[in-house]
Amino acid sequence: MSAVAAPTGSFTSLCRKILGVRRLFCGFIGLVAFFAIWELGTLLLGLNPATRTFVTFGPIPTLEAFPVLWGEGKIQAAVAASGYRMGMGMLIAIAIGVPIGIVMGRSKRFREMSNSAFQFLRMISPLAWMPLAVIVYPEWDQAIVFLIAIAAVWPIVFATAAGLSKIDPAWFKVARNLGAKTMHMLTQVILPAIAFDVLTGIRLALGVAWIVLVPAELLGVTSGLGYAIKDARETLSYNHLTVMVLVIGLIGWFLDSICVALIKRYSWHHRGHN
């Protein structure tokens, strides 16, 4: 599985194409099996008269409701609202987390002093900040962005610091010898070196933020994916509920895959041109 230089040629690329097709095929079959098992569970629910109402949780009602909700624009609106909060929260987390991580990496004193405080703050379950956020911020949107930011900042801080600790100290000496100012040091040495780790931290932060987003939207807002789930449940539209659950899974999967692709791109095993 290593990226060692392989003999080029049409045979190798053909093998790679076949493996790619196999993965796609397996992925497809896997999802079909998933839907089949889901449908089986729904049929079992339908057999028992006590649980017959829950048949609307099944895959067929869900797939039927999908185009309806899409046509009404409900999916797009929910995604846009949640996406804005996620995006803002992540941006703030990166804007705060990366500089702090770099300082942690560069200054041993700072790292030693701040470690226990950061570890403690990190382990405060993010939603525990919710009552405080609601009082501090007049708007619910701002409170949610705050919650996402405070949840996402920690993986980014620690991943950035870890990335910095991997940098060969000799590079700093060489850069200083060549007359690099602090700005140069930052843009030419530090940032390219830590890009891989920062992206790994962003992927973790995204995962955490994704968990925090939905419960944060269950209270007080009237838009977004979390709200859509609550709304569907309150109107007993179970097929709408499962549509939203699937949408959440798909978007989360999509975002995570982007991060994985970015991480591969900036991985040290690939240097520029493949």
Add this chain to the structure above:
Amino acid sequence: MSTSATATVNDTPRLMKSTGQGLFNFVTGLTILFVLWWIGIQLISSSPATAYFASFGPVPALRAMVAMWQSGLIQSAVWASGSRLGAGLLIAIAIGVPIGILMGRIQIFRELSNSPFQLMRMISPLSWEPIAVIVFAGWDSAIIFLIAIAAVWPVMFATAAGLAKVDPNWFKVARNLGASRRHMLTQIIVPAITFDVLTGIRLALGVAWIVLVPAEFFGVTSGLGYSIEDAREGLNYDQLMAMVLVIGAIGYLLDSFFVQLIKRYSWHRQT
């Protein structure tokens, strides 16, 4: 930072110094945090418009914590949350480790299950709450289900990753020596993957810790999340901050416990 087991005999003074240093850093770091907190609240509550923020300060919080400890509120909340967390994690491990081993050993299973698992893994755990509440009669069971479904994925994938690291030759050797499938499991697989499984459980704990608090906001009348919601509704902000501190402290202790376990089972140490 190396964990070399070959410490020299006269290392005690050095170890004492580094432990003392570590303790000093630990205490100083937290003290700085409290001081900054105190300064922040002093600044905010000095303005008459935001004077009510004074009850969010460290001194009211610590006083409330003492009072809540004496009345047993903290202990009962920790016990309620702890049992839900423990049950959820145990279920996640009981399901996640076997599936992870299957994923590691059987390639076709891994390839077929990858897509549905990746999809389900990225469904934000609290999205399952409406379904969980309908399926499970009691709120306690629903919360345990939420924790389990959130925690199972890190355990599963870490177990599978651990199995991928196992040298395939070990299996051949074991088979040659007449190992039955049970032996293979207990003598080869489980010791080899312990490190990765513990890492997965640590990650699962982190995820479960995030899910636990919002799951306890509604429907239950005990637990850490409920205590926060209760304090908020009663406008007892000092109690609220006290519970925030308790949550942070317990999370920190649990995570540190697993870090120690992981170090213990790390491959770099050969006792």
